[in-house]
Amino acid sequence: MTNILVTGATGRMGQMLIGHIVAHPTARLTGALERAGSPRLGEMAGPGTDVRITDDMAAALHGADVVIDFTAPAASVALARHAADVGVAHIIGTTGFSEDDLAAIAAAGQRNTIVRAGNMSLGVNLLVQLTRKVAAALDEEYDIEVIEAHHRHKVDAPSGTALMLGEAAAEGRGVALADVSDRGRDGITGARERGRIGFAAIRGGDIIGEHDVLFAADGERITLRHVASDRAVFARGAIRAALWSVGKPHGEYSMIDVLGL
Ligand SMILES: NC(=O)C1=CN([C@@H]2O[C@H](COP(=O)(O)OP(=O)(O)OC[C@H]3O[C@@H](n4cnc5c(N)ncnc54)[C@H](OP(=O)(O)O)[C@@H]3O)[C@@H](O)[C@H]2O)C=CC1
Numbered sequence: 001m002t003n004i005l006v007t008g009a010t011g012r013m014g015q016m017l018i019g020h021i022v023a024h025p026t027a028r029l030t031g032a033l034e035r036a037g038s039p040r041l042g043e044m045a046g047p048g049t050d051v052r053i054t055d056d057m058a059a060a061l062h063g064a065d066v067v068i069d070f071t072a073p074a075a076s077v078a079l080a081r082h083a084a085d086v087g088v089a090h091i092i093g094t095t096g097f098s099e100d101d102l103a104a105i106a107a108a109g110q111r112n113t114i115v116r117a118g119n120m121s122l123g124v125n126l127l128v129q130l131t132r133k134v135a136a137a138l139d140e141e142y143d144i145e146v147i148e149a150h151h152r153h154k155v156d157a158p159s160g161t162a163l164m165l166g167e168a169a170a171e172g173r174g175v176a177l178a179d180v181s182d183r184g185r186d187g188i189t190g191a192r193e194r195g196r197i198g199f200a201a202i203r204g205g206d207i208i209g210e211h212d213v214l215f216a217a218d219g220e221r222i223t224l225r226h227v228a229s230d231r232a233v234f235a236r237g238a239i240r241a242a243l244w245s246v247g248k249p250h251g252e253y254s255m256i257d258v259l260g261l
């Protein structure tokens with residue numbers, strides 16, 4: 001059995017994860033962490049478990065092999081340090097990190113096993129690999145645009161997935177994404193520059209997560225698309241990463257490593 005702590009336990013992903021862990025044959029829910037001041041502290045974490053929601057991070061980490069974390073950037077960075085201190089592997093699904101946040105997580109990954117991915121689904125990670133290949137096969141006659149759509153509650157843009165897809169496209173082209181990225185156009189922008197990778201974000205309703213990578217040239221367009229219609233795809237991926245991480249050498253891994261893609 002792998003002992004799993006879920007942080008962000010009352011969130012959309014936290015609740016999805018708890019349901020899947022409770023039903024899993026080789027995973028055991030040992031803790032459910034929330035931020036201090038959460039009105040849900042002390043409540044049961046979900047149906048089928050007697051684990052209660054706590055804000056005591058040290059106690060929650062004790063007894064866990066791995067913590068799964070879909071929260072917010074500041075919370076994930078703080079937890080990366082604590083989890084490394086006590087040797088609990090850390091699965092990070094949170095998105096919206098700054099460069100400084102990513103550096104702090106990378107530092108924690110030198111003394112802990114971390115899996116971090118802006119999208120834990122099998123489908124998106126396959127799409128990442130396809131995007132790299134298609135971008136490598138096409139020249140700059142093909143303009144690359146990444147278009148994503150999410151629910152009205154999402155706080156970061158572009159999505160973590162869109163950035164993964166943009167990185168893959170840039171790698172395929174042999175360029176650095178930071179040098180070619182166009183984020184959000186408004187007003188008199190001028191004509192599109194060749195070689196740029198554009199991002200566009202839609203927010204509305206209850207859209208779970210949709211991503212298109214468009215390769216647009218004169219006379220033809222190719223679209224690679226992923227649609228998530230159930231958050232279960234992210235939860236299944238995160239639990240797979242958690243089981244995979246136990247006993248792995250220290251380092252920061254991705255879902256491409258976990259899935260062997
Ligand atoms: N990688 C992937 O596959 C996926 C990534 N995500 C990402 O996961 C993150 C969470 O998404 P989602 O579940 O929809 O968001 P929610 O807002 O529903 O959940 C976030 C949870 O984290 C809690 N939280 C905030 N700060 C802390 C803290 N310091 N300690 C413990 N818990 C904390 C929030 O509590 P409170 O509400 O009380 O503030 C809330 O319960 C986002 O960054 C999202 O982009 C989402 C889906 C898939």
Ligand SMILES: O=C(O)C1=N[C@H](C(=O)O)C[C@H](O)C1
Pocket residue numbers: 095118119150154158159160161162208209210
């Ligand atoms: O916030 C979400 O909901 C999601 N976030 C991730 C992202 O930023 O890409 C993954 C998924 O699309 C859902």
